Amino acid sequence: MNVNKIAKLFDFQGEIDTIAPYGEGHINDTFLVTVKGCEKQYILQRLNTKIFSNFRGLMDNILQVTNYLRAIVEKENKDVSRECMTLIPTKNGDIFFVDGADCWRAYLFVKDTIVYQIIDSPAVFENTGEAFGKFIARLDGFDASALCEVIPNFHNTCDRYGKFLSALKADKVNRASSAEKEIAFVNDRKNMLSAIVDALEKGEIPLRVTHNDTKINNVLIDKFTGKAICIIDLDTIMPGSLLYDFGDSIRSGCNTALEDEKDLSKVDFDISLYEAYCKGFLKGIGDKITQKEIDMLHLGAIIITLECGIRFLTDYLDGDGYFKIDYPEHNLVRCRTQFKLVERMEQLSNEMIKIAEKCRI
Numbered sequence: 420m421n422v423n424k425i426a427k428l429f430d431f432q433g434e435i436d437t438i439a440p441y442g443e444g445h446i447n448d449t450f451l452v453t454v455k456g457c458e459k460q461y462i463l464q465r466l467n468t469k470i471f472s473n474f475r476g477l478m479d480n481i482l483q484v485t486n487y488l489r490a491i492v493e494k495e496n497k498d499v500s501r502e503c504m505t506l507i508p509t510k511n512g513d514i515f516f517v518d519g520a521d522c523w524r525a526y527l528f529v530k531d532t533i534v535y536q537i538i539d540s541p542a543v544f545e546n547t548g549e550a551f552g553k554f555i556a557r558l559d560g561f562d563a564s565a566l567c568e569v570i571p572n573f574h575n576t577c578d579r580y581g582k583f584l585s586a587l588k589a590d591k592v593n594r595a596s597s598a599e600k601e602i603a604f605v606n607d608r609k610n611m612l613s614a615i616v617d618a619l620e621k622g623e624i625p626l627r628v629t630h631n632d633t634k635i636n637n638v639l640i641d642k643f644t645g646k647a648i649c650i651i652d653l654d655t656i657m658p659g660s661l662l663y664d665f666g667d668s669i670r671s672g673c674n675t676a677l678e679d680e681k682d683l684s685k686v687d688f689d690i691s692l693y694e695a696y697c698k699g700f701l702k703g704i705g706d707k708i709t710q711k712e713i714d715m716l717h718l719g720a721i722i723i724t725l726e727c728g729i730r731f732l733t734d735y736l737d738g739d740g741y742f743k744i745d746y747p748e749h750n751l752v753r754c755r756t757q758f759k760l761v762e763r764m765e766q767l768s769n770e771m772i773k774i775a776e777k778c779r780i
C-alpha cells in the first residue's frame with residue numbers, strides 16, 4: 420500500500436492535507452503529515468523491518484516506556500504532549516499497522532522544535548545532557564526484564580568486532596583493499612573493545628533501561644527556550660549501560676563537523692562541549708549514577724565512537740545493507756570521521772577524566 424493509503428488508516432484529527440518525507444534518520448522512513456483545519460501535525464513512519472524484525476516486541480517496549488514516562492511527566496505537571504512521545508493509534512485502535520513485510524506507526528509531531536545535526540552552543544548541549552540524564556533517572560524504577568532485547572547484542576562491542584572480522588573475511592564486494600588503513604585502525608584497538616562488556620558482566624556497573632541511540636538528532640530542542648524537551652527515536656530502548664547513552668551523545672555532539680564530513684580537517688573533538696554535556700548529564704541523572712560509571716564516562720565516549728566506526732566499516736565491507744547511503748563510499752566516509760574522533764579523544768582522555776570528576780555533584 421502506498422503512504423497515502425496508509426496515512427488514512429491512522430486516527431489523525433481531520434482530512435489529510437500533505438505527506439512529505441521528513442528528517443535525517445539512517446534507519447526508518449519518516450513522513451510529516453499535515454491535516455486540514457487542524458493545528459496538529461503527525462509523524463508517520465515505516466519501520467525498517469529488515470533491521471527490526473521483532474517489530475511487535477519493539478512497539479510493545481515503546482508503549483510500556485512511553486506510558487511509564489507519561490505518568491511521571493504528568494505528576495510533575497509538565498506538558499505531556501511536548502515532553503513525551505505520543506503514539507497515535509490506527510482507527511482500529513492498534514498501535515501499528517502491518518502491511519505485508521512493512522510495519523507502520525504514527526506519533527504526534529512536536530511542534531516548534533529544532534533537531535541539530537551539529538551542536539554550536541554549549542548551553543543547548545548542556546540541556547541535551549540534562550535531558551538524557553533525566554531520561555535514565557526517570558526509568559530507574561522501570562523493570563528492565565519487562566522489555567525485549569530489540570536487537571540482540573546491539574552494543575556488545577566485542578560482538579560488533581566479530582561481525583567486522585566476518586565481513587572482512589568474506590569481503591563480498593571486494594572493498595577491503597580500499598579500507599586498509601581503517602581496518603588496521605580497528606585491529607590496533609581490539610584489546611580495548613571489551614571494557615564496558617566486561618564491566619557489565621562482572622557486575623562492576625549496572626544493567627539499566629537505556630535508550631541506546633542517543634545521537635543529537637534524537638532529541639527535540641524547544642525553538643524558543645533552547646531546552647531539550649523530548650527524547651525521540653525510542654526503537655532501541657532495552658537493557659543496556661548508561662555509558663553507551665552518554666557516549667553516543669558525545670560522539671555526535673562534540674564533533675565539530677557532520678558525521679559524514681569528507682574533509683577530515685574539519686572533524687575535531689570539542690572538549691568544551693564535552694564539559695557542557697557532562698555538567699548537564701550529571702545534573703539530570705542526579706544520584707542515580709555510580710562512581711564507577713562516572714570513572715568510565717570517557718571510555719563510554721571512546722568505545723561507542725569506535726563501535727560506531729566499526730559498524731559503518733562493516734556495512735561498507737558488507738555492501739551497505741544496513742545504514743541508508745547516498746553514494747557508494749558513504750559508510751567509509753562516516754567511518755573515517757568516527758576514527759578521527761577516537762584519535763582525538765584518546766589524546767584528550769586525561770582531560771576528559773578530570774572534567775567528569777569536576778562536574779559530578
Ligand code: ADP
Binds near residue numbers: 447528
Ligand atoms: P530514524 O530511526 O530513522 O532515525 P527517527 O525516529 O529518529 O527515525 O525520526 C527521524 C527524524 O524525524 C528525527 O531526527 C526528527 O527530526 C523527526 N521526528 C521524529 N519524531 C518526531 C516527533 N514526534 N516530533 C517532531 N519531529 C520528529
Ligand code: GN1
Binds near residue numbers: 631
Ligand atoms: C542509526 O536511527 P538513527 O539514524 O537515529 C543507528 C544508530 C547509529 C546511528 C549512526 C537502530 O541511528 O545505532 O549510532 O545511526 N540506529 C540503529 O548515525 O542502528
Ligand code: MG
Binds near residue numbers: 444445636637652
Ligand atoms: Mg533517529
